[in-house]
Amino acid sequence: MTTRFGLIAAVSMVLAGSFAGAASADEIEVKMLNNNGKGKFMLFEPDFIKAKVGDTIKFVPTNKGHNAEAIPAIWPEGGGEFVGELNKEVVLKIEKPGVYGIKCKPHYPMGMIALIVAGDELPNKDQLESYKPAGTAEKRYLELKEQVGK
Numbered sequence: 001m002t003t004r005f006g007l008i009a010a011v012s013m014v015l016a017g018s019f020a021g022a023a024s025a026d027e028i029e030v031k032m033l034n035n036n037g038k039g040k041f042m043l044f045e046p047d048f049i050k051a052k053v054g055d056t057i058k059f060v061p062t063n064k065g066h067n068a069e070a071i072p073a074i075w076p077e078g079g080g081e082f083v084g085e086l087n088k089e090v091v092l093k094i095e096k097p098g099v100y101g102i103k104c105k106p107h108y109p110m111g112m113i114a115l116i117v118a119g120d121e122l123p124n125k126d127q128l129e130s131y132k133p134a135g136t137a138e139k140r141y142l143e144l145k146e147q148v149g150k
Ligand SMILES: [Cu+2]
Pocket: 042, 043, 065, 066, 067, 104, 105, 106, 107, 108, 112
């Protein structure tokens, strides 16, 4: 019995240790949706994400026909490559502070975009002003941009 309790205690300590290690980095889930049931179609939910360096953003293909990939014009230097496949879960690891623009390639023209803001200092913040979204993406882009720094 003593041995078994000893083992359980040891396992518990290992588990507690790994949870403590993970506590500083969060995994944030973003759904890729056809609609949100509130009159919004083709969207990331959430579409404005506050994160920190070390976090991972997991894009989940809740509905079919979507992907998640970088908007290269809104991407921090050293932020890495990011192109998810259609209908596939894809994970972005945040390695650098800054603003990250995300789009769904098929639905970008319908405004399927998201912004991730990581950290307080945003070295590529100017990209938000110089970026010119196309078509319907503009309305949503302006709404998202409004939220940066709030
Ligand atoms: Cu899409």
